[in-house]
Amino acid sequence: MATKANEIVNQAWEKYKRYVTDFPETVSQIEATSRVLSYIIAGRFEDSQVLSELVYLSSNLLVLLNDTIIKNASKILPKIPVSVEKLKRWLTVLEYGEVFIEMAAYRKFGETGKWVLIVIIQLTKAIWRLLLLWKHHGGIQPSPPIAPLDREKYTKQFKHNPTEEMQEFQENLDSETVEPVNGMSEVTFTLKRSGKVIRRLSAAPPINFRSWKLPGHGDREKERAGVRFYEPTTLSKQRLWGETLYITRPLIHLFGMYVCGTMSWKPWIMSGTIDVASLCMMGDTKDLNPQEKSEIKRRSLLLLYYLLRSPFFDTYSKMKILSTLRVMADNVPGLGILLRPIIDYLPSWQKVYFYLWSA
Known part of the structure; x- marks a missing residue:
């Protein structure tokens, strides 16, 4: 009985893999539809935010699965150790699911349970990233480690x-x-x-x-x-410590909030100083590969998130941002449909730790 069930499952899996490789455009449309559905669900009913994140997580995992199928079918694979590939895959899955885990933990276990799981997730991510950096010489690591494929090139x-x-x-x-x-x-x-x-x-x-x-x-x-794989750049000692500082920054920030309180300025200042210091320690990016240069640019742009992070958001930027959005929604034709849900959702979004402090 078990053998027959396994055979049915294997046949279904093979059919699914053939479908993904034969109809990549249709598969992409299904993935996009599920992602849009997650935005539509948000704010519609009680606990809709958790369900929205579950749908969004499912769509991301589906993309990761289908990308893996297409990559294997194309026979165009990067030459990296299996252990590194598995570590990157698990880290990617964890980053996709962290917001949903936080929200579900808050609904189930309350504020204390939420923060316990946040610490566990950030500690796990830091350990895995440090393993990739120091043991496997992974260089400057993007977030998530496995980016969605450019399927047009692979198919x-x-x-x-x-x-x-x-x-x-x-x-x-x-x-x-x-x-x-x-x-x-x-x-x-x-x-x-x-x-x-x-x-x-x-x-x-x-x-x-x-x-x-x-x-x-x-x-x-x-x-x-047109597919190119880039070897991680061998980092100097200064860059290694700069990347280490960036990886451990979430743990330092969480410890600062535990000691000083979630609304204290000290963790905010410490985190911002570490982000700027790690970027400065990277120095000139001319010798980095294109993927690493893109990651450094992304980190530089993410410094703008400090405008949305408490306590700066609550003290200075909240009213300015919301009033600007309201003026645009009231006076620019067509923007109201897009901006009013953002205005209503922004205060709730700002309270979710992993929305703002994940990267």
């Missing part, structure tokens, strides 16, 4: 029409010529319309030694798909 290669490819192959076969390059014959040619790489018949090895893989096929596919 190029299995979007070809087989009938058209066969027809084009026959057309090219009649006019096939082998042009020597540096004394050697080209062993493949590229179909003009589809871009499919075909081995020349004249360059085929004896039948006993043939395989269905093209010479350098993996590299060609990566180049044709």
Whole structure:
């Protein structure tokens, strides 16, 4: 009985993987619809905020799952250890789910239970990120560690029409010529319309030694798909400690709130100082890869979040931001539909720790 159930599950899983790789656009539309649904649910009824975050978490996990399927099907994979890949995947899942966990904990266990789980999550994230940094030399780490795929690049290669490819192959076969390059014959040619790489018949090895893989096929596919993988930059000692400071900043901030109180200025100032110091310790970013440069820019922009973080928000920026949004909603045609829900939701959003202090 168990064997039959496993067989049914495996068959369903294989069918689902084929569907994801065959219809990536439809899958993307389903994911986008579920994300929009999470925004529609918010504020509609009691506990709708928790349900909204659950739907949003589910949509993110679905994206992560489908991205993994597409990446594996494309055979374009970065060369990283399995342990590092698993650690990044678990860290990504935790970051996707932290807001929902916080809200659910508050509903179930109250204020104390919420803060206990917040500390556990931030401690877990810090340990995992420090392992990636110091043990696995992960460099400057983005948030989340596994970003959504640019699926257009990954799905190029299995979007070809087989009938058209066969027809084009026959057309090219009649006019096939082998042009020597540096004394050697080209062993493949590229179909003009589809871009499919075909081995020349004249360059085929004896039948006993043939395989269905093209010479350098993996590299060609990566180049044709436009997918590039960047090795983490080897960080100097100053940058290592700057990244360590950035990773441990949430724990220092939580300890400051525990000692001084959640509405004290000291944790806010400490956190801001650490963020600025860690950015300064990174120095000139010219030698970083594009992904790391993008992460440094993201961290710089996130400094604006300090305008929304208590106690600065409650003391200075709350009334200014809300009054500005109200003026825009009342006087700019069409903006009211978008801005009024934000005005109503902003005070509640600002009280959720992981909305503001996760990154």
